[in-house]
Amino acid sequence: MRLKISLLKEPKHILLILINLIVISLLLLCVLCLLNMVTHQELVSCVGWTTAEELYSCSDDHQIVKWNLLTGETSQIVKLPDDIYPIDLHWFPKSLGIKKQTQAEIFVLTSSDGKFHLISKLGRVEKSVDAHSGAVLAGRWNYEGTALVTVGEDGQIKIWSKTGMLRSTLAHQGTPVYSVAWGPDSEKVLYTAGKQLIIKPLQPNAKILQWKAHDGIILKVDWNSVNDLILSAGEDCKYKVWDSYGRPLYSSQPHEHPITSVAWAPDGELFAVGSFHTLRLCDKTGWSYALEKPNTGSIFNIAWSIDGTQIAGACGNGHVVFAHVVEQRWEWKNFQVTLTKRRTMQVRNVLNDAVDLLEFRDRVIKASLNYAHLVVSTSLQCYVFSTKNWNTPLIFDLKEGTVSLILQAERHFLLVDGGGIYLYSYEGRFLSSPKFPGMRTDILNAQTVSLSNDTIAIKDKADEKIIFLFEASTGKPMGDGKFLSYKNEVLEIALDQKGLTNDRKIAFIDKNRDLYITSVKRFGKEEQIIKLGTMVHTLAWSDTCNILCGLQDTRFTVWYYPNTVYVDRDILPKTLYERDASEFSKNPHIVSFVGNQVTIRRADGSLVHISISPYPAILHEYVSSSKWEDAVRLCRFVKEQTMWACLAAMAVANQDMTTAEIAYAAIGEIDKVQYINSIKNLPSKESKMAHILMFSGNIQEAEIVLLQAGLVYQAIQININLYNWERALELAVKYKTHVDTVLAYRQKFLETFGKQETNKRYLQYAEGLQIDWEKIKAKIEMEITKERERSSGSQPTKSTGLKH
Numbered sequence: 001m002r003l004k005i006s007l008l009k010e011p012k013h014i015l016l017i018l019i020n021l022i023v024i025s026l027l028l029l030c031v032l033c034l035l036n037m038v039t040h041q042e043l044v045s046c047v048g049w050t051t052a053e054e055l056y057s058c059s060d061d062h063q064i065v066k067w068n069l070l071t072g073e074t075s076q077i078v079k080l081p082d083d084i085y086p087i088d089l090h091w092f093p094k095s096l097g098i099k100k101q102t103q104a105e106i107f108v109l110t111s112s113d114g115k116f117h118l119i120s121k122l123g124r125v126e127k128s129v130d131a132h133s134g135a136v137l138a139g140r141w142n143y144e145g146t147a148l149v150t151v152g153e154d155g156q157i158k159i160w161s162k163t164g165m166l167r168s169t170l171a172h173q174g175t176p177v178y179s180v181a182w183g184p185d186s187e188k189v190l191y192t193a194g195k196q197l198i199i200k201p202l203q204p205n206a207k208i209l210q211w212k213a214h215d216g217i218i219l220k221v222d223w224n225s226v227n228d229l230i231l232s233a234g235e236d237c238k239y240k241v242w243d244s245y246g247r248p249l250y251s252s253q254p255h256e257h258p259i260t261s262v263a264w265a266p267d268g269e270l271f272a273v274g275s276f277h278t279l280r281l282c283d284k285t286g287w288s289y290a291l292e293k294p295n296t297g298s299i300f301n302i303a304w305s306i307d308g309t310q311i312a313g314a315c316g317n318g319h320v321v322f323a324h325v326v327e328q329r330w331e332w333k334n335f336q337v338t339l340t341k342r343r344t345m346q347v348r349n350v351l352n353d354a355v356d357l358l359e360f361r362d363r364v365i366k367a368s369l370n371y372a373h374l375v376v377s378t379s380l381q382c383y384v385f386s387t388k389n390w391n392t393p394l395i396f397d398l399k400e401g402t403v404s405l406i407l408q409a410e411r412h413f414l415l416v417d418g419g420g421i422y423l424y425s426y427e428g429r430f431l432s433s434p435k436f437p438g439m440r441t442d443i444l445n446a447q448t449v450s451l452s453n454d455t456i457a458i459k460d461k462a463d464e465k466i467i468f469l470f471e472a473s474t475g476k477p478m479g480d481g482k483f484l485s486y487k488n489e490v491l492e493i494a495l496d497q498k499g500l501t502n503d504r505k506i507a508f509i510d511k512n513r514d515l516y517i518t519s520v521k522r523f524g525k526e527e528q529i530i531k532l533g534t535m536v537h538t539l540a541w542s543d544t545c546n547i548l549c550g551l552q553d554t555r556f557t558v559w560y561y562p563n564t565v566y567v568d569r570d571i572l573p574k575t576l577y578e579r580d581a582s583e584f585s586k587n588p589h590i591v592s593f594v595g596n597q598v599t600i601r602r603a604d605g606s607l608v609h610i611s612i613s614p615y616p617a618i619l620h621e622y623v624s625s626s627k628w629e630d631a632v633r634l635c636r637f638v639k640e641q642t643m644w645a646c647l648a649a650m651a652v653a654n655q656d657m658t659t660a661e662i663a664y665a666a667i668g669e670i671d672k673v674q675y676i677n678s679i680k681n682l683p684s685k686e687s688k689m690a691h692i693l694m695f696s697g698n699i700q701e702a703e704i705v706l707l708q709a710g711l712v713y714q715a716i717q718i719n720i721n722l723y724n725w726e727r728a729l730e731l732a733v734k735y736k737t738h739v740d741t742v743l744a745y746r747q748k749f750l751e752t753f754g755k756q757e758t759n760k761r762y763l764q765y766a767e768g769l770q771i772d773w774e775k776i777k778a779k780i781e782m783e784i785t786k787e788r789e790r791s792s793g794s795q796p797t798k799s800t801g802l803k804h
């Protein structure tokens, strides 16, 4: 990825064009130089976008200038009085869900005279408020536009209403506060205090977080609402990335000059850094994509356009620098797609070196390449290309325009914009638009939304412990609208992609970095949430089968069959592949898991491909089409314990006990082989089913199966076998049968362990009852015979199934 820079100085002057100018921007610049442009004569202190094509800039020459990038015109909006030196500008947030025609109408301008001003789009100063003694160094609206925070040379942090009424003085610092940012929930404020960063909640008496962040005065901060990460820039010539707990994630090398500006792209994937004659584009993990040396002086302020495709910088030498992001890359199998210009993509098929050029009417904003389709959103339209045919894309108009996220599944894809979440088929048909109360789509990203053929999962921001689940085709909440709620905050979610809808699983990482798996079908009895791993930083499901991989502490782990936890948790470790991953250093991220290739981006930005064994995927395929003999043959051929362990779990999950027996034998689990053997000999299919469920630890379900089949004695017996004495007696009493059987086993149990009966209910029922083992054995024998006769057809030969 690169930045393509254009610098506009005075009218009718040669423009400084710094790096490989491309035709489009050349044209744009030429148009600009022919126009009667107004530009600044002095230091530009701040800039702010109204739309993706329109920018306002303020300067020490007291002018506020509007830049229209489509027509190339600039115009003076207003000339402020000579005593007002603008310092910071922030547009009132565009309300969510409102069409793009409605633009932000006012902005706040802070100035050196201790005031802030609310100024309309047309340049009318609606209100000027005395705010601080000394200069007001920064002013920011919160995300909802319900409050404004200002900070000043006087060291005060003040909160104002939308109309500029003082609400509170949040804090007093001994030193000037240079920069301020709202937390994603608009309930906390981050500000600078010398070398320290402070996060203070608005709520009185709430805990303050403070840490030393730099070795020099901190000049700028920014806090992204999507990834919740913090940027800081200082006079120590470094920029740093922090999480919202103040933990350091990245620190740059010292530069030659102080870092004067930092700014997150709206989607939190990139950020820009400004310094003296320096503009940098960085990935959210801190590594630098591009470094440019424009003739700007110090860049005091950077603003990203709303669609995240370009930036503007306020330059110390009176320039406004524009740059847009190009050369983004997408890869899938043998295809490489590169955004070469703002409206052009190049597709390269690495198999035959064929190159296709894709031209778009408008600027490309987002793209995604997966499942044999390239989905591109421009400022007005969505294009869908099949990798089989690059010439005839399907094109449809977008509702709002600025798509912030594209997610793909095999069947359909999802577009997220400021107003909503929209699911489309690859034929361009609108399918659904899931919603939940208080939904904020501006903060969703690939970690908080997940899509499969049948399900859309969304992690909520208002309550981070909740995951909303929707039926993809209708956009309706799953089941009876029960969402998944967990005891901790959830950081990242991912749906598996294959298999039946009823088996759909979701994996998630909680704030302790523990990895869990659970079923998305939440009706009826709540599915268990089971832990799969710890210290997991990033995860991905394979696109071809339900294999999960993740980076766990310093290891790369593949869960070849995560479902194992539902079947036989003991053998989970045997179904894993692990290798050392310390070579990936800090904060690696799994970019994709396509086929058996995992792509990891390291902290330095380089991509590493890991190939995992192809055999587990083949095993998944055999099992999904019930080719058990092929599956066994494959395991014999591969001769790996992991394969046999996966097969064992897969066979139990699919109740193929013959295969399970072979597989368990191969991994030396002799106890299990014996148990499976005993299951095979059970007299009815319900009993077999119940004991398979018990084998997987699903006692309650096993009991339900038996009771529904009228096998009350068998249901009582499984509880006896598990020493669930209360339940055994409860069932016997409820169904008025085998009370004596339960009492007899209980007595035998107590005798074996040399204990006295203390349980009240047992004491009550035991009173006056004479245990007659002969009678009980006869009754049991009868039950078994009855069961065997009932289930006609394939009749087992023995009936030694139940453990006594």
Ligand SMILES: *[C@@H]1O[C@H](CO)[C@@H](O)[C@H](O)[C@H]1NC(C)=O
Pocket: 410, 411, 453, 497, 498, 499, 500
């Ligand atoms: C997902 O949808 C695609 C296209 O409809 C279909 O070919 C594929 O089999 C589906 N996969 C699953 C697991 O349902």
